[in-house]
Amino acid sequence: xxxxxxxxxxxxxxxxxxAVYNVGGGVAVRLRDALDLLLGFSPARIDVATDPxxxxxxxxxxxxxxxxxxxxxTGWSPTIPSSxxxxxxxxxxxxxxxxxxxxxxxxxxxxxxxxxxGPVRGR
Numbered sequence: 001x002x003x004x005x006x007x008x009x010x011x012x013x014x015x016x017x018x019a020v021y022n023v024g025g026g027v028a029v030r031l032r033d034a035l036d037l038l039l040g041f042s043p044a045r046i047d048v049a050t051d052p053x054x055x056x057x058x059x060x061x062x063x064x065x066x067x068x069x070x071x072x073x074t075g076w077s078p079t080i081p082s083s084x085x086x087x088x089x090x091x092x093x094x095x096x097x098x099x100x101x102x103x104x105x106x107x108x109x110x111x112x113x114x115x116x117x118g119p120v121r122g123r
Contacts, residue, residue, distance in 0.1 A: 003078045010074035024065025025078045 007023040015021060032048075039046055070076050 003080050007070060007074075007076050010076045011070060014074040015070075016073060019069065019073065021070035021073065022065040022067050023070060024067055026065060026067050028062055028064045 003025075004023055007021075011021050011023075035048060039048070067076075067078075
């Protein structure tokens with residue numbers, strides 16, 4: 001959230017009036033990876049299943065924010081790894097130390113991914 005607030009502030013103070021800026025890390029994050037990261041903080045065993053009836057043909061399989069205009073106009077770039085953002089958000093702002101969690105896909109909570117957010121307009 002701090003990266004997004006900083007991006008909004010820079011868009012408002014340094015951005016071109018009326019310009020549209022995408023705020024996001026510029027890297028795709030699989031929902032399952034984000035879910036696995038958050039599930040790693042729960043002491044409960046939670047089984048996750050996909051309900052094919054709830055999937056929509058219109059869902060976009062890959063969505064990545066192109067933050068180039070924001071970076072060029074303001075110098076902004078994301079500085080907080082997504083795993084840190086998830087930890088802080090899920091603990092109400094308090095940093096929480098958790099050991100690495102090993103899954104069938106490898107180690108999680110490693111900060112390799114970045115999340116995306118929606119567009120923001122300049123001043």
